[in-house]
Amino acid sequence: xxxxxxxxxxxxxxxxxxxxxxxxxxxxxxxxxxxxxxxxxxxxxxxxxxxxxxxxxxxxxxxxxxxxxxxxxxxxxxxxxxxxxxxxxxxxxxxxxxxxxxxxxxxxxxxxxxxxxxxxxxxxxxxxxxxxxxxxxxxxxxxxxxxxxxxxxxxxxxxxxxxxxxxxxxxxxxxxxxxxxxxxxxxxxxxxxxxxxxxxxxxxxxxxxxxxxxxxxxxxxxxxxxxxxxxxxxxxxxxxxxxxxxxxxxxxxxxxxxxxxxxxxxxxxxxxxxxxxxxxxxxx
Amino acid sequence: xxxxxxxxxxxxxxxxxxxxxxxxxxxxxxxxxxxxxxxxxxxxxxxxxxxxxxxxxxxxxxxxxxxxxxxxxxxxxxxxxxxxxxxxxxxxxxxxxxxxxxxxxxxxxxxxxxxxxxxxxxxxxxxxxxxxxxxxxxxxxxxxxxxxxxxxxxxxxxxxxxxxxxxxxxxxxxxxxxxxxxxxxxxxxxxxxxxxxxxxxxxxxxxxxxxxxxxxxxxxxxxxxxxxxxxxxxxxxxxxxxxxxxxxxxxxxxxxxxxxxxxxxxxxxxxxxxxxxxxxxxxx
Numbered sequence: 001x002x003x004x005x006x007x008x009x010x011x012x013x014x015x016x017x018x019x020x021x022x023x024x025x026x027x028x029x030x031x032x033x034x035x036x037x038x039x040x041x042x043x044x045x046x047x048x049x050x051x052x053x054x055x056x057x058x059x060x061x062x063x064x065x066x067x068x069x070x071x072x073x074x075x076x077x078x079x080x081x082x083x084x085x086x087x088x089x090x091x092x093x094x095x096x097x098x099x100x101x102x103x104x105x106x107x108x109x110x111x112x113x114x115x116x117x118x119x120x121x122x123x124x125x126x127x128x129x130x131x132x133x134x135x136x137x138x139x140x141x142x143x144x145x146x147x148x149x150x151x152x153x154x155x156x157x158x159x160x161x162x163x164x165x166x167x168x169x170x171x172x173x174x175x176x177x178x179x180x181x182x183x184x185x186x187x188x189x190x191x192x193x194x195x196x197x198x199x200x201x202x203x204x205x206x207x208x209x210x211x212x213x214x215x216x217x218x219x220x221x222x223x224x225x226x227x228x229x230x231x232x233x234x235x236x237x238x239x240x241x242x243x244x245x246x247x248x249x250x251x252x253x254x255x256x257x258x259x260x261x262x263x264x265x266x267x268x269x270x271x272x273x274x275x276x277x278x279x280x281x282x283x284x
Numbered sequence: 285x286x287x288x289x290x291x292x293x294x295x296x297x298x299x300x301x302x303x304x305x306x307x308x309x310x311x312x313x314x315x316x317x318x319x320x321x322x323x324x325x326x327x328x329x330x331x332x333x334x335x336x337x338x339x340x341x342x343x344x345x346x347x348x349x350x351x352x353x354x355x356x357x358x359x360x361x362x363x364x365x366x367x368x369x370x371x372x373x374x375x376x377x378x379x380x381x382x383x384x385x386x387x388x389x390x391x392x393x394x395x396x397x398x399x400x401x402x403x404x405x406x407x408x409x410x411x412x413x414x415x416x417x418x419x420x421x422x423x424x425x426x427x428x429x430x431x432x433x434x435x436x437x438x439x440x441x442x443x444x445x446x447x448x449x450x451x452x453x454x455x456x457x458x459x460x461x462x463x464x465x466x467x468x469x470x471x472x473x474x475x476x477x478x479x480x481x482x483x484x485x486x487x488x489x490x491x492x493x494x495x496x497x498x499x500x501x502x503x504x505x506x507x508x509x510x511x512x513x514x515x516x517x518x519x520x521x522x523x524x525x526x527x528x529x530x531x532x533x534x535x536x537x538x539x540x541x542x543x544x545x546x547x548x549x550x551x552x553x554x555x556x557x558x559x560x561x562x563x564x565x566x567x568x
Contacts (some may be wrong), residue, residue, distance in 0.1 A: 009544035010536075010545070011544040011547065012548045069544075069548075223294065259348065260295040263295075263296075263351065273425040
């Protein structure tokens with residue numbers, strides 16, 4: 001596995017770095033960003049929070065706009081921000097912002113032409129952590145978080161792999177993609193008509209049936225334009241009640257879907273994950 | 285004075301808002317952003333930090349990338365981020381990134397065609413504060429800060445108007461524009477050959493001759509690619525010694541010219557300004 005450094009910036013005593021590498025599961029060149037806190041420079045193996053971004057984003061949105069580095073530096077947590085889809089000229093795409101490049105939905109596509117490159121689920125669960133843990137001074141303690149489409153990704157990936165993540169969190173997640181316009185469009189295109197497959201990528205479905213638990217924090221803005229039609233936190237909350245899932249879901253008056261909302265509460269998420277990352281044994 | 289609201293986002297309990305208005309001194313429509321801390325919503329008149337951005341920036345860069353709202357909310361300071369030049373189809377421009385739109389250099393141009401719209405000095409010193417103080421729940425206590433070209437703007441504007449600002453600060457400022465490629469290009473184009481006029485827009489010249497003092501903080505990254513050729517903090521430091529100017533200048537190992545540097549130390553700047561803003565009498 002060869003990876004190439006693209007940029008490096010000192011940040012809060014640690015380092016923000018961008019890399020590119022050839023992905024074996026996505027069959028294309030991918031870029032990701034990593035924030036290494038100061039503790040990583042002194043030989044300590046730090047735990048990692050994976051951050052999954054929303055529609056249209058790249059590795060850059062979170063790193064530039066969330067203001068997460070200050071608290072990550074204080075807590076000694078690395079952050080990895082992957083891209084949101086496969087990239088490159090030979091990767092299938094669509095003109096709309098909510099399908100194709102920038103809209104990988106963190107799943108493994110089964111339908112042509114998407115099934116050639118769109119395997120973001122495997123990339124996030126397996127290939128990327130393997131690369132990160134082989135390359136950087138990090139431990140195998142992992143947490144996962146995300147925003148909107150990335151909130152969907154974080155919750156579904158953690159619930160399907162509870163042995164691999166200490167904790168999961170989301171801002172404004174698409175909680176029930178089988179039952180909202182963004183999700184129905186993406187799932188029918190990438191996964192076809194088999195709704196049993198859809199359920200494997202639906203946080204509310206997974207939470208309702210869960211028997212193994214990953215501690216979960218979800219923040220949602222009450223002034224979010226996508227709240228009613230796309231995000232539907234009440235469905236996730238109802239699912240948690242069925243399985244008695246350890247979900248803390250908070251609604252914040254006045255806050256919208258933007259990074260101004262994420263920045264306002266990212267410290268809470270880092271503190272939440274730190275409690276589990278810094279007290280857990282290694283993960284498989 | 286009519287101003288039009290463009291966007292609004294809740295942020296750390298306060299509000300980030302963008303507005304447009306017709307500028308009387310720039311003869312064009314301008315956009316600015318304001319962050320109003322929570323204290324402004326409870327009837328309190330809060331002091332204002334004006335932030336001047338660098339080359340190519342708009343009102344958005346600082347508000348999205350600096351992570352300043354957390355500390356501003358805590359300290360009860362409003363932040364105003366103007367654009368970096370006049371804008372619009374009839375405004376003179378240049379193909380290069382360091383001249384014309386996005387590169388107003390916070391001066392009043394004397395040379396055609398630039399002297400029609402390029403009066404950013406008057407806009408920042410007079411028109412914008414008048415508009416802000418007539419529109420928002422803010423006091424007439426003002427501080428000023430900026431980055432690179434905006435650091436040059438903040439230092440020169442405060443030193444020429446010491447009665448109007450409690451304090452000034454800069455990240456990576458162009459300290460001696462009369463004597464570096466960015467400054468020589470801009471000054472010769474906007475101001476012509478009259479170097480006496482140049483000196484009025486040169487922080488090192490003003491600091492060397494100063495008899496009235498505005499408390500000053502300057503942070504500079506030691507790994508900044510522009511340090512030696514464009515920024516030259518040692519010239520500002522030498523000027524401060526001549527006039528015994530109250531300048532605190534810090535060099536930070538490993539940090540570059542990016543917003544990752546600004547975000548790492550913006551809290552220090554807000555605390556510095558707060559000391560003066562929250563303890564001073566009203567300004568003229």
